[in-house]
Every structure is written in C-alpha cells, then in structure tokens.
Ligand code: PEP
C-alpha cells in the first residue's frame with residue numbers, strides 16, 4: 001500500500017478517503033495545502049501503514065522505516081535543512097489523529113531533531129540560546145512522557161533542584177546552566193527510567209511514531225471506540241511536519257481566527273492572537289472576538305502582510321466549505337502558516353443568523369440554509385435559557401417535559417401558587433402530579449415540577465401548551481405535604497425556597513440561576529419564511545385558551561388542529577356548572593346545568609374563531625372521563641355539596657359510581673357522547689352559534705371542524721354525527737343563518753385504523769391522536785410509561801420514547817395503513833396529526849412520508865414544526 005502522503009503549499013497527495021486514510025489532522029492539512037494555503041511542509045503516515053505495522057507485530061516494520069527515511073530526505077530538500085546537519089538543523093513536529101476527534105491518542109511531540117549537538121547549532125543560527133534550549137528541554141520531557149510514560153512532575157522537581165544548585169530561578173540564564181540542566185535530564189532518564197533518549201534525530205522520530213501508533217490501544221481510546229462504534233481496525237494516522245518557530249521572537253506567535261463576526265454574521269476577521277506565548281489555547285475567549293486588524297494596532301503594524309494573508313486564507317476556505325471557518329494559525333518570524341481549520345462552532349441564534357446571511361450573499365441555496373439548522377434547537381430561541389457559563393448545584397433530574405428554564409419560589413398547591421403570584425412572586429408549582437384542577441395554578445406559575453409522570457403526562461401536555469417550562473418524573477425528590485417541605489439529595493427546601501428548573505435538560509437546580517430571554521429577530525423570521533416556501537404540510541396548533549391561540553398565531557400557526565374543550569371547563573367557576581351537570585340526578589337536571597354552560601362555551605369559541613379569523617379551527621368534543629371533574633379532597637367534597645345544595649352522601653355516591661379501574665380505557669371519548677348526547681348537543685350548539693356570531697363580527701365565514709374523540713366503530717361516529725347534524729339544522733332554522741361545518745374523528749385506537757375505510761365514509765377528516773394510539777398499540781399507559789421506558793432506552797430495547805417520537809415500525813405502519821384505507825374511500829379526506837409527536841422533527845419527517853396534510857402541535861413548537869416540515873421535503 002501507499003504508506004505515506006506528502007503535502008506542501010500548493011500540492012498534496014490526497015486519497016479519496018482522506019479522513020479514513022490520513023486522520024482528521026492529516027486530511028485537513030492536505031486540504032489546506034491543496035487550496036494553495038500556507039501550511040508547513042510535511043507528510044502523513046496513513047492508517048494503512050498503521051494496519052500493516054499492527055499485522056506485522058513489529059513496532060516499526062522495515063518497509064515503513066525505509067519509506068519514512070525517504071520522506072525525511074524529501075523534507076530536507078524542500079526545507080533546505082538537514083536532520084542532524086552541521087548547519088540549519090531540520091526540526092519536526094509529530095501529531096496523531098484518528099478518523100474522528102478522540103481522547104487517549106498520543107499528544108503532539110515538537111522539535112524532534114534536537115540533540116546535544118543540534119541544539120547548539122540552532123542557538124547559533126538564531127542567535128538565541130534560551131529559545132533553542134527551551135525547545136530541547138520540551139522535547140526531552142515529551143519524549144519521556146510519550147515514549148516512556150514518565151510523570152511530568154518529575155521534571156519540575158529536577159528543574160527545581162538544578163535551579164537551587166546553580167542559583168538561577170525561572171529558567172537557566174547561561175549556556176552552561178542549560179547544558180547542566182540537560183545533563184541532569186539525561187541522567188534521570190538513564191537512572192530512573194533505564195532509557196537513553198536517542199541522539200540520532202531519525203531514531204527519535206522512529207520511537208515517537210511507534211509510541212503514537214501504540215496509543216490507539218490506550219484505555220481511553222479503546223473506551224471511546226466502543227462507545228462510538230469505531231472499529232478497532234480503523235487505526236490512526238501520524239502527521240509529521242516542519243516546525244514553525246512561533247515562540248521565537250516579537251515577529252512570532254499563534255492564534256485562532258474566524259472568517260466572520262458571529263455576532264453580526266458579516267465577513268470580518270475575528271479571533272485571538274498571542275505574541276510569542278506558549279499557553280495560548282487556555283486563554284482564548286471565543287465569546288469576545290478581537291478584530292485582528294485592530295488589535296491595539298500592534299498586529300497589523302507588526303504583521304501587515306500576515307493579517308492580509310490570513311484574511312485571504314479564511315475567505316478561500318469559507319468559499320470552499322460554504323460555511324464559517326475557524327483556523328488555528330502560527331506566525332514564525334513574520335511568516336504565516338495554517339495548522340488546522342474547521343467549520344466554526346456556533347450557538348443556535350448565531351446559526352440562524354449565519355444561514356440567513358449566507359443565502360443573502362448568494363453563497364448557499366435556501367434549502368441548504370434550512371438543513372443547517374437543527375429544528376429542535378429552535379426551542380432555545382423561544383424560551384428563556386440558563387445563562388452560560390453557569391455554576392450551579394443540581395438537586396435532581398427528571399424528564400425534560402416542556403422546554404425553557406424558570407426560577408421561582410416553590411409552592412405545593414395551586415392555591416398557594418395563586419396567592420403568591422398575586423403578590424408578584426415568581427413561583428414554581430411542585431406536585432406529585434398535576435390534575436385538571438391544577439390548571440389555574442399552572443397558569444400563574446413560572447414553571448412546573450412533578451415527581452411522577454412522563455413527557456405526555458397531564459403536567460407535560462398542559463405546560464407545553466401554555467409555554468411554561470416543566471420537569472416531570474423527578475423521582476428522587478420527596479414532597480412532605482404536612483411539613484410543606486421538598487427533600488432533595490440531602491437538602492431540605494421549605495415552601496418559599498428558591499429553585500430553578502430547566503425543562504430543556506430536565507434539571508432541578510438549587511437557588512435562582514440567571515436566565516437569558518432571547519428575542520425573535522429579523523433573521524429568525526426570514527428563516528421561517530424560507531421554511532414556509534419549502535414545506536408541503538400545513539402546520540396547525542393545539543390550543544384552547546385565547547392566550548395559546550394568540551401565541552400560536554404569532555408563531556405562524558395556520559389554524560387550530562385540536563382544541564381540547566375539557567380544558568375550558570376548569571377555568572374560574574365553570575367547574576361548578578360542570579359538577580352540577582355531572583351530579584344532576586337525571587337528564588333533565590343535566591340539561592339545565594348544561595344550559596348554564598352553553599353561553600360560556602359559546603363565548604370561548606367566538607374568541608377562538610376571532611383570533612383565528614380566516615383559518616380553520618378544529619374543536620374536539622369532550623373527551624376525559626367525568627370523574628376528572630369531580631371534587632377530590634375531603635374539603636372539596638363538602639364545599640361542592642354545600643354549593644350545589646346536594647347532600648354530601650349523594651356526592652360521595654356519585655363519585656363512587658363514576659370510579660373506574662382504567663379510566664383511560666373507560667367511559668371517555670365518544671362513549672361519553674353516546675351515554676350523554678345532551679353534552680354533544682350543548683357543545684355543537686355553542687360551536688354553531690359562535691360560528692355565526694364570529695362570522696358576522698369578522699366578516700369572513702367560519703367553517704368549524706367538529707372532531708369526535710376515541711372512535712373505534714363506524715356506528716359510534718354515525719350516532720354522534722346524527723346529533724350534531726340535528727343541532728345544526730335547529731340552529732339554522734332558529735337563526736335563519738346558513739353556515740357550513742365538517743365532522744370528523746380522531747384515529748387513536750387500533751380498531752379505528754383497521755376500519756379506517758368504513759369510518760371514512762362518514763368522516764370529513766381524520767386526525768391521528770398518536771398519544772392514545774401509541775398507548776393502545778403498545779398497551780402501555782401513557783401516564784405510567786416514564787417509570788420504565790427510560791430503562792428501555794438505556795438498555796437499547798427501544799431507541800426512543802414512542803410517546804415523543806412516533807414509533808415508525810409499529811404505530812407508523814398503522815398510520816400508513818389508515819391513510820391508504822381512508823384515501824381509497826375518500827381521496828380528498830383531510831388527514832392530520834395532533835398527538836405530541838406532531839411537534840417532533842423526527843416524527844414530522846415520517847408524517848411527510850406518510851402523506852399527511854398537516855401536523856398540529858403546541859404553540860411553542862409551531863416554528864420547530866415549520867422548519868422540520870420544510871426539511872422533510874428536501
Ligand atoms: C391523542 O391521543 O393523541 C390526542 C391528541 O388526544 P389527547 O392527548 O387529548 O388524548
């Protein structure tokens with residue numbers, strides 16, 4: 001095989017699989033050289049040579065040794081220097097790299113070629129004894145460490161001893177002192193390690209290359225390979241190049257430069273440059289770019305040519321790679337060299353800005369710009385985040401249930417939340433789990449933390465809907481309700497203590513951590529416009545409150561894809577009318593109570609229709625089992641009985657009667673509508689009357705879409721639709737207004753999938769309820785899943801939580817089947833999805849493939865869905 005590949009400015013031997021063959025560093029230097037950018041001349045010993053050596057069992061096979069020798073001779077010619085020469089000694093740097101960045105590989109070894117003789121020649125050549133010996137000393141230290149595993153602190157001790165003996169401090173001051181120090185180093189190698197550092201430069205090189213080869217087997221590298229599935233035989237490459245004397249004088253240094261100013265996206269050389277210093281890398285502050293052209297006037301004055309050349313280099317690279325580049329560079333006695341380049345790292349906001357700017361400058365197409373942004377990461381632009389760098393103590397970790405960070409004082413009940421919030425305090429509501437009656441508490445809180453539940457639990461779904469950060473399932477926390485204390489990792493927090501939650505990471509943090517609230521600037525809007533041009537699917541929102549609907553419209557939602565009407569019954573004293581209805585002894589009583597709810601519902605719908613004027617609004621009939629609306633605690637029961645004038649025993653009796661073993665599989669969805677048609681009638685009437693009223697107000701006709709939940713039989717939908725149609729006829733007759741509406745169903749049960757063709761005969765639309773569909777296809781309760789699904793993911797039994805990302809092989813297969821069946825019956829049937837997966841980028845890619853017409857998601861996920869829908873078409 002070809003074992004070694006050379007490079008120098010303007011020419012490079014580059015194999016097709018450069019990274020696999022030459023490692024990251026070698027491939028990168030070869031690229032820079034081939035673009036005619038200034039790099040030190042050198043060569044890379046390929047992974048093929050490494051494999052050959054490994055197979056031979058020798059640390060340096062003869063063939064490689066002789067190739068290496070030939071390459072050194074080539075470098076001598078190119079540089080006009082000699083390894084071990086009598087003048088102008090050739091010094092080499094050795095750098096090791098694998099196919100990806102990985103820990104455990106040998107560190108770089110610099111100045112190979114220095115020995116007791118050449119160090120003095122170099123000192124004379126440069127008229128700089130200290131510089132020459134400093135490099136020699138560093139070479140001996142790295143040689144001992146890399147080749148013989150020496151402990152670096154040993155050399156500090158040697159140096160201290162020598163300084164004390166000869167009376168210098170810091171570093172030797174005369175050539176005699178330097179010679180004595182190096183003699184002490186050699187003696188140490190001999191006596192303590194039992195080795196002699198080769199005085200022949202070529203033998204130094206051979207030993208260092210062999211040691212670099214062996215570092216592939218270091219425990220850290222081996223662990224990394226296993227973790228990332230990198231085959232043992234991939235191997236490493238060793239790059240050898242001429243040394244640059246970047247620490248030599250006032251005309252030398254090293255730095256890191258970017259082709260653009262990340263803060264503005266504009267072309268402008270930024271970065272850091274340090275003159276003649278050694279430990280620059282630690283000092284680089286990416287956050288504070290320095291204009292290299294202006295650096296105190298010094299850089300451009302001292303290196304006018306180099307700054308211009310550096311600017312040219314990053315421009316060439318940026319044009320070649322089509323993205324912002326970052327380069328590591330060195331200046332040796334006024335001459336510029338590039339050592340490494342990479343695509344510049346950036347924050348989400350910077351990424352958006354750059355993608356838009358690149359399109360504006362005509363450097364990339366819109367499609368490419370869209371693909372450069374990780375859709376899910378847009379979350380960071382929509383919610384407050386923890387200001388970085390941050391130093392904090394994590395009390396517990398839960399599920400990242402609703403993104404963003406929030407700080408506030410802890411409260412354990414929704415009433416306390418309301419009380420403190422009305423005093424102007426920011427509160428975090430902490431509950432075992434939340435229930436519908438907690439909604440008012442959640443609304444006034446900055447964030448929500450629950451001990452139980454997963455990412456589709458009540459707390460998670462509601463929090464996402466209203467855009468509040470939420471962490472669920474923080475199972476290591478304990479709430480002591482009576483003491484009003486939260487116990488966490490040995491810390492006791494009383495009600496009123498401050499905490500921070502991060503719903504993006506799932507962290508629960510002690511105390512208040514500073515947050516940053518990013519703004520949606522022009523570039524963000526521009527990116528969204530690009531996404532809208534590219535996507536095929538519509539993006540609607542799941543919303544029921546005016547605040548949610550407004551927020552969603554602001555984020556670009558094209559209508560409402562799910563309005564869960566039950567959430568409207570918990571607000572204020574509506575719950576009372578709802579309880580009155582449920583507790584009524586007969587249908588007559590129920591109808592009377594429902595009459596009280598009618599105007600409230602109508603007003604809700606009018607507001608939604610107005611906010612969404614001109615856009616479709618899909619309203620779902622009541623879904624949850626009735627017991628969810630009933631009082632829970634002792635005092636609540638007494639209060640309800642008194643308020644409604646019903647005796648306490650009847651209330652208890654009714655609660656007992658409505659008790660179910662598996663309420664999620666029980667008396668809910670269209671089953672409720674069938675046993676209580678009066679509820680359907682009230683809701684339909686409210687919808688139709690609101691449509692008429694809102695239509696008159698806004699001047700554009702409202703076409704409500706009424707959705708029936710949890711259908712598994714066509715006859716169920718027939719039954720409910722009959723009631724809806726009858727009410728429509730009544731309202732038309734009463735009002736004299738004509739209006740149109742559609743009736744459809746959710747597909748959220750396996751039987752509905754199997755019978756999709758016949759159900760489609762009655763339905764104008766389907767919306768896939770992937771929360772319930774996942775729950776019923778797997779037979780996994782969505783509220784209890786968090787307890788074991790994380791173990792499934794950890795153990796590799798499933799790749800991802802199917803309640804977050806649609807399970808393409810199982811649930812997805814069923815969706816595809818229902819789509820096919822439905823379209824066979826009714827080619828133009830409208831098909832959407834409104835489960836949580838509707839806002840998940842990976843799921844959206846599947847929904848695009850499945851041919852759905854739109855996705856619907858919580859308001860804050862609308863921008864993510866717009867981008868993901870666009871990406872899934874590219
Ligand atoms: C669903 O089941 O996916 C759905 C959207 O309905 P809900 O979450 O209200 O049950």
Ligand code: MG
Pocket residue numbers: 709748769771772
């Ligand atoms: Mg459902």
